[in-house]
Amino acid sequence: MEKSIYLDHAATTPLSKKAFEAMTPYFSDAFGNANSQHVYGREGAKAVSEARATVARAIGAKPSEIYFTSCGTEADNWAIKGIAAEYASKGKHIITSAIEHPAVYTTCKQLEKFGFEVTYLPVDGEGFVSAEELEKAIRPDTILVSIMFANNEIGTIEPIKRLCEVAHGHGVIFHTDAVQATGAVRYDVKDLGVDMLSMSAHKFYGPKGVGALYIRNGLKIGKFMTGGEQERAHRGGTTNTPGVVGMAVALDEAMQNLENDAAYVASLRDRFVQKVIANIDDILYNGPKDTSKRLPNNANFSFRYIEGESILFSLDLAGVSASSGSACSSASLDPSRTLLSIGVPVGTAHGSIRFTFGKHNTIEDVDYTVDVLVETVRRLREMSPLYVKK
Numbered sequence: 001m002e003k004s005i006y007l008d009h010a011a012t013t014p015l016s017k018k019a020f021e022a023m024t025p026y027f028s029d030a031f032g033n034a035n036s037q038h039v040y041g042r043e044g045a046k047a048v049s050e051a052r053a054t055v056a057r058a059i060g061a062k063p064s065e066i067y068f069t070s071c072g073t074e075a076d077n078w079a080i081k082g083i084a085a086e087y088a089s090k091g092k093h094i095i096t097s098a099i100e101h102p103a104v105y106t107t108c109k110q111l112e113k114f115g116f117e118v119t120y121l122p123v124d125g126e127g128f129v130s131a132e133e134l135e136k137a138i139r140p141d142t143i144l145v146s147i148m149f150a151n152n153e154i155g156t157i158e159p160i161k162r163l164c165e166v167a168h169g170h171g172v173i174f175h176t177d178a179v180q181a182t183g184a185v186r187y188d189v190k191d192l193g194v195d196m197l198s199m200s201a202h203k204f205y206g207p208k209g210v211g212a213l214y215i216r217n218g219l220k221i222g223k224f225m226t227g228g229e230q231e232r233a234h235r236g237g238t239t240n241t242p243g244v245v246g247m248a249v250a251l252d253e254a255m256q257n258l259e260n261d262a263a264y265v266a267s268l269r270d271r272f273v274q275k276v277i278a279n280i281d282d283i284l285y286n287g288p289k290d291t292s293k294r295l296p297n298n299a300n301f302s303f304r305y306i307e308g309e310s311i312l313f314s315l316d317l318a319g320v321s322a323s324s325g326s327a328c329s330s331a332s333l334d335p336s337r338t339l340l341s342i343g344v345p346v347g348t349a350h351g352s353i354r355f356t357f358g359k360h361n362t363i364e365d366v367d368y369t370v371d372v373l374v375e376t377v378r379r380l381r382e383m384s385p386l387y388v389k390k
């Protein structure tokens, strides 16, 4: 068989077999609408209610605090626009970071068009948001702080508990996009103290097209999707029963094996990073050097003098699937906002590749990828007019 190595787990993950099997009946025999008042409906409702309890348990929430959505992007949109709508009379200032996923970033950009003011906090050279900067940015009219739990491009794990304390010290609501962190980092929403948290199933070996927003009981928030009485009248739309069931099974599986899986994936990543640094000159290793503050699966490099797109193309030809940064913006040729924010020069940012490992990868995958990468970078640099051999 042709070689095919998947190193893009931050974009999406393969569906867990257990999740797939748990979902299957809800596509066929158990097709009932979970909101219908008959035996078919009750069967669906029971499955959704169990799934809600499982997801809640995984993050230390109560089932009544979990609202299923159609994806992580929807959860982010709801959190931000819901607070904006509910508290606009109190204030119109929102604080986020410069390195948020487009689901948060473009949502804030859109709110600016509707009269909201947004502060995009800068980050340091490893992508960390500072509690002091946040403290300085808070104003009397600040209604929301939204800072991601872990960055999708460079793997930075933000000090969420501390940032949340700062926001709450001023009575400001705190949301975190935990789409990359969930299933990779163990956390408890009550310990973190956050008011809202977004997650997405397909990032932790669950199905695509289903996510959840944790909303702390007692928090007032506007509806995002108006419609029927689903999700306790907070989010209209017929429940995606198979999706919700698959999400819960995948999350439960991820939580049970979290430490082992994280250690294994990190060992592959660390081997890869060591080999790349030892064998290729003129590179930047982007993101935190302290692996305890970095997602276990993430490695991000800038290769000077060459284009990321050319590297990706060569890797793809050799059967290695990686990413030039965020899958969401790879169609555009703009350099990554995240890399520019941590101080990578524009030209260098263009030569960047993200490798994100998963639990099905092997040491052989790592070693083969390093070999291909070393050869690719050597060949592309030889053709590059910018490159001067040392």
Ligand SMILES: *Cc1c(COP(=O)(O)O)cnc(C)c1O
Pocket: 010, 011, 070, 071, 072, 073, 074, 076, 101, 103, 148, 150, 151, 152, 177, 178, 179, 180, 200, 201, 202, 203, 209, 210, 211
């Ligand atoms: C993937 C991702 C999202 C979007 O989730 P979808 O379910 O694909 O909409 C949001 N935030 C982060 C950090 C992500 O990695």
